[in-house]
Amino acid sequence: AQSVTQPDIHITVSEGASLELRCNYSYGATPYLFWYVQSPGQGLQLLLKYFSGDTLVQGIKGFEAEFKRSQSSFNLRKPSVHWSDAAEYFCAVGPGGGADGLTFGKGTHLIIQP
Amino acid sequence: AAGVIQSPRHLIKEKRETATLKCYPIPRHDTVYWYQQGPGQDPQFLISFYEKMQSDKGSIPDRFSAQQFSDYHSELNMSSLELGDSALYFCASSYDRTATAGGYTFGSGTRLTVV
Numbered sequence: 001a002q003s004v005t006q007p008d009i010h011i012t013v014s015e016g017a018s019l020e021l022r023c024n025y026s027y028g029a030t031p032y033l034f035w036y037v038q039s040p041g042q043g044l045q046l047l048l049k050y051f052s053g054d055t056l057v058q059g060i061k062g063f064e065a066e067f068k069r070s071q072s073s074f075n076l077r078k079p080s081v082h083w084s085d086a087a088e089y090f091c092a093v094g095p096g097g098g099a100d101g102l103t104f105g106k107g108t109h110l111i112i113q114p
Numbered sequence: 115a116a117g118v119i120q121s122p123r124h125l126i127k128e129k130r131e132t133a134t135l136k137c138y139p140i141p142r143h144d145t146v147y148w149y150q151q152g153p154g155q156d157p158q159f160l161i162s163f164y165e166k167m168q169s170d171k172g173s174i175p176d177r178f179s180a181q182q183f184s185d186y187h188s189e190l191n192m193s194s195l196e197l198g199d200s201a202l203y204f205c206a207s208s209y210d211r212t213a214t215a216g217g218y219t220f221g222s223g224t225r226l227t228v229v
Contacts, residue, residue: 034218036220041202041225042222042223043204043220043221043222043223044157044204044206044220045220046218046219046220090156090157094218100159100162100169100170101147101149101159101160101162101170101172102147102157102159102218103159104156104157104158105156106155106156107156
């Protein structure tokens with residue numbers, strides 16, 4: 001069965017500092033990987049996704065993620081965070097086909113310090 | 115661009131009542147997914163539909179049922195509601211059972227509170 005681990009429940013970063021959120025997955029085949037962001041009480045917004053090809057994926061809001069098959073990781077990065085980036089971030093894995101649902105990690109709560 | 119529309123946004127029900135949540139996918143998306151997100155939890159996959167047929171089933175209680183209609187909208191029916199059903203319910207849609215065309219797009223969710 002597929003699974004996603006986000007080791008960090010909370011991360012605190014100063015505004016303007018760089019950010020890296022960790023995500024490790026377990027999946028038998030080539031995974032489809034996603035990062036979503038969720039503000040309190042709001043829906044899930046897709047930041048970026050990886051299906052194949054270039055392992056460095058660019059997303060919205062200045063985020064990027066790198067797929068490393070050898071490490072089963074798909075870490076999310078941003079060179080300089082803004083106060084508006086404070087939110088819950090979810091990594092998810094899915095087959096991308098067959099209408100199977102996505103499996104989400106437990107999420108990482110990002111706190112931005114002024 | 116059109117998004118996934120969910121209604122209602124908020125719903126308050128009493129225990130043992132029934133609730134119906136609706137989801138209108140992005141035009142031309144033929145696959146709909148339902149997720150449940152409890153307080154402080156990650157979204158859990160409930161059920162999905164492709165071309166009006168149930169496609170996959172996750173951790174959906176037997177008290178819940180869902181269907182997809184001819185116009186591709188979907189409804190999640192929840193009966194004998196329990197306090198533990200209080201959660202944010204998301205619908206997502208995609209094209210042709212795959213995320214490659216545009217990914218899974220989520221709606222803003224329906225917040226169900228059971229009292």
